[in-house]
Amino acid sequence: MRNSIRDILVKIGENPERTELKKTPERVEKSLFFLTRGYREDINEILKDSLFEEDYDEMVLLTDIDVFSLCEHHLLPFYGVCHVGYIPDGKVIGLSKIPRVIEVFSRRLQVQERLTSQIAECLNKFLKPQGIAVVIKARHLCMMMRGVEQRNTIVTTSSMLGVFREDERTRMEFLNLIHKNSER
Numbered sequence: 766m767r768n769s770i771r772d773i774l775v776k777i778g779e780n781p782e783r784t785e786l787k788k789t790p791e792r793v794e795k796s797l798f799f800l801t802r803g804y805r806e807d808i809n810e811i812l813k814d815s816l817f818e819e820d821y822d823e824m825v826l827l828t829d830i831d832v833f834s835l836c837e838h839h840l841l842p843f844y845g846v847c848h849v850g851y852i853p854d855g856k857v858i859g860l861s862k863i864p865r866v867i868e869v870f871s872r873r874l875q876v877q878e879r880l881t882s883q884i885a886e887c888l889n890k891f892l893k894p895q896g897i898a899v900v901i902k903a904r905h906l907c908m909m910m911r912g913v914e915q916r917n918t919i920v921t922t923s924s925m926l927g928v929f930r931e932d933e934r935t936r937m938e939f940l941n942l943i944h945k946n947s948e949r
Contacts, residue, residue, distance in 0.1 A: 766790075766793075766794045766797070767790035767791060767794050768790070770789065770790040770794065771790045774786060774789065774790075800833075800835055800872060801835070801872060801873055801874065802872045803868070803869045803870060803871065803872030803873040804872075804873055806869045806872075808866065808869055808887060811862065811865050811869065812862055812866070812891050815858050815859040815862045816856045816857070816891070816892070817856065817857050817858075817859070818855065819853060819855070819856065819857040820855070821853050822852060822853060822854070822895070823852065824850050824851070824852050824935075824938065824939065824942070825850065825851050825852070825853065825857065826848070826849070826850040826939070826943070826946065827848070827849045827850075827860065827863050827864070828846070828848045828942075828943050828946045829846045829848070829946075830846060830847045830848070830849065830864050831844075831846060831847075832844060832845050832846060832867060832871050832880075832901060832903060833871060833872075834871040834872070834873070834875045834877075834880060834903075835873075835874050835875065836874075836875070836876070836905060836906075836907045837874035837875055837876060838876075838907065839907040839911070840874070841905070841906040841907040841911075842906050843875075843903045843904065843905040843906065843907070843920075844903060844904060845901060845902045845903030845904055845919070845920075846901070846902055846903075847867050847884065847899065847901045848898075848899070848901075849863050849867075849884070849888070849898070849899050850897070850898045850929070850939045850942070850943070851888065851892060851894040851895075851896065851897045851898070852895040852896050852927070852929075852935070853892070853894050853895070854893060854894050854895045856892060856893070856894075858888075858891070858892055863888065866887055866888060867884055870883045870884055870887070877901055877903055877905075877920055877922050878922050880901065881899050881900075881901050881922040881923065881924045884924070885897050885899040885924035885926055886926075889927070894927065895927050895928045896925070896926055896927030896928035896929040896931075896932075896935065897924075897925075897926045897927060897929065898924070898926070898929040898936070898939045899923065900921065900922070900923045900940075901921070901922050901923075902919050902920070902921045903919065904918070904919060904920075905918075905920060908920075
């Protein structure tokens, strides 16, 4: 990988022997492995032992969970927040596991639409709740720094499963709560 990065530096017109760039191939390699570590993490291992029996059937909501990912089309970052709500069906999940699930899927080359669905489907499969809702709001550097150069565009995606898809009142309660509770 380092040789490829060095070749890229040459092709864009840089001198990889310049003092400031000598360690760049190594740094970029380490950075890419960090930013794509979701490929090397086991979601089942992360989620094991995190379900708890609980007689609770109202909405559980986590808002403003940071999301950082790389656009698979340009290898440029997109970043924003993720909101997750679910209605338990006899079991709840340790709250820290929801951001961990988001982290695993976001630390892969992604499109925001797939990322949103993967989070919802994973939590739905594991938790088996009455319903799950995921909304991501993100800014894409591939739109901001190149192409259309739209610096203020926010992309919003959602995935609604179970009662969030079937019951408009439940969906609206979720959307109203994330609007009210969200800081960003």
